[in-house]
Amino acid sequence: MTPFTYARAADPDDALRLAARDGTAYLGGGTNLVDLMRETIAQPARLVDVSGLPGAIEETDEGGLLIGAAVRNSALAEHRLVRTRYPVLGRALLAGASAQIRNMATVGGNLLQRTRCAYFYDSDGSRCNKRAPGSGCDAVAGFNRNHAILGASPACVATHPSDMCVALAALDATVQLQSAQGARTLPFAELHRLPGEHPERDTMLAPGELITAIALPPLPAAARSTYRKVRDRASYAFALVSVAAVIELDGDRIADVRIAFGGVAHKPWRAARAEALLRGGPATPAAIRAAAAAEFADAAPLRDNGFKVELATRTLVATLGDLVGATA
Amino acid sequence: MSISINGALAELPQDPRVSLLDFLREDLHLAGTKKGCNQGACGACTVLVDGERILSCLALAVQYDGRAVTTIEGLAEGGVLHPLQQAFIEHDGFQCGYCTPGQICSAIGMATEARRGAASHVTADLTAAVTLSREELQERMSGNLCRCGAHNGIIDAIGEMVAAELAA
Structure with a gap:
């Protein structure tokens, strides 16, 4: 690990002040960053520990939730209002990592997880534009079973690893940020970016900008939601594909639906095309399959990951089918 | 510090x-x-x-x-093994023993989580009371790998501990 200095921030202003110099990284639970530092993929000169910043889980006046960035993943999954009102988020959290890691990992840090592309991690032997911009991508023509089928670029075919973020994408969450320039709020869909020519940039955060909270808008009382993850083993593995879905029915018609896919792109993939096709129509397997076909019309599978198109389609059919079949 | x-x-x-x-x-x-x-x-x-x-x-x-x-x-108190340490011995919860300290600490943390009602990935109803079935124990312990393949004995040992707690 490259030497660094460590400082613990007492509050967001303190964190911004401590992070004013170049080469600073914020430290949450460390479950990804410490590993990246050990592999010398991340080499910050200074860590500012924001894992102890104040911030709880509070119900907002509108009936939504405000989640402090330092809240642990396990605490969020256990929260009564997450379990009762936002099962899609609770299930996504519980599908991620292991209990030990969920106890450590912060919500803010979860948003800033980096890809688990094996070529990104292989700093000794592989080319990776995300790790070393301009060096090339060994995943494009390599073992790319786990890689992206949507929104990739010749420079990068990595996927975003988070489960929680897929749920937040479907929930129309917003992210509250603070920097020396002041506070701002970003729609969740605009936090992460597609790789394009700059896969070294995962998000739209400015240097030194701090995530302070995530806000969830209220869900209609009739909304049903869930998260389904498909992986190579039953537990403790990253997603091949996953689906976060929120649906409201009006009789046997879909009044509203929100869908996000994980494991298919460089960011959680909000399926706007599929949603538009499904709204107002029947929630039949045929209709859901047609909506998925439209969403994946532009899919560009690589040598090893063509199966993801059909897998994601079937997972969507099964997930919405479960929600429609559920009695509550 | x-x-x-x-x-x-x-x-x-x-x-x-x-x-x-x-x-x-x-x-x-x-x-x-x-x-x-x-x-x-x-x-x-x-x-x-x-x-x-x-x-x-x-x-x-x-x-x-x-x-x-x-x-x-x-974990041991006054030279007496923690009940879970004893259960690992009785249920052959290890071969080489390398994963054992992590398994035991993890299971004690797991029991605390279950006691306060935390759900898991395999919990059917996120709002219901926790029942620690074998499937639940396996999921909740999935962050601890055993390369010898003693998982069945490990789950047996943990099952004994949580059953004793419920009976107590």
Whole structure:
């Protein structure tokens, strides 16, 4: 690990002040960053520990939730209002990592997880534009079973690893940020970016900008939601594909639906095309399959990951089918 | 800066690069906590911090200033094994024993989580009371790998502990 200095921030202003110099990284639970530092993929000169910043889980006046960035993943999954009102988020959290890691990992840090592309991690032997911009991508023509089928670029075919973020994408969450320039709020869909020519940039955060909270808008009382993850083993593995879905029915018609896919792109993939096709129509397997076909019309599978198109389609059919079949 | 390890105060390392795992093993010579993958994939380094299970390999020791850590060395009382340690022996919950300290610390943390009602990935109803079926125990312990394949004995041992708790 490259030497660094460590400082613990007492509050967001303190964190911004401590992070004013170049080469600073914020430290949450460390479950990804410490590993990246050990592999010398991340080499910050200074860590500012924001894992102890104040911030709880509070119900907002509108009936939504405000989640402090330092809240642990396990605490969020256990929260009564997450379990009762936002099962899609609770299930996504519980599908991620292991209990030990969920106890450590912060919500803010979860948003800033980096890809688990094996070529990104292989700093000794592989080319990776995300790790070393301009060096090339060994995943494009390599073992790319786990890689992206949507929104990739010749420079990068990595996927975003988070489960929680897929749920937040479907929930129309917003992210509250603070920097020396002041506070701002970003729609969740605009936090992460597609790789394009700059896969070294995962998000739209400015240097030194701090995530302070995530806000969830209220869900209609009739909304049903869930998260389904498909992986190579039953537990403790990253997603091949996953689906976060929120649906409201009006009789046997879909009044509203929100869908996000994980494991298919460089960011959680909000399926706007599929949603538009499904709204107002029947929630039949045929209709859901047609909506998925439209969403994946532009899919560009690589040598090893063509199966993801059909897998994601079937997972969507099964997930919405479960929600429609559920009695509550 | 100090940290409590099994009830005894220790000075934290000066170098912030030192993981809690290396601090325990190399500085304090508490070698019960094991280094398996050193990248958060195997669970061998699991310890309890203020009663919560975490991976000490991904924890920078400095980040745990003022916290109370319990390792496998801190479980027996007065020379009497913790009931779960005894159950691991009785159920053949290990062969080589390398994953065992992490399994045992993890299971104790798991029981605490279940006691306060935490759900898991396989829980059918997120709002219902917790029932620790075998499937639930397997899912909740999935962060601890055993390369010998003693998982059935491990789950048997943990099942005995949680059953005894429910009966108590």
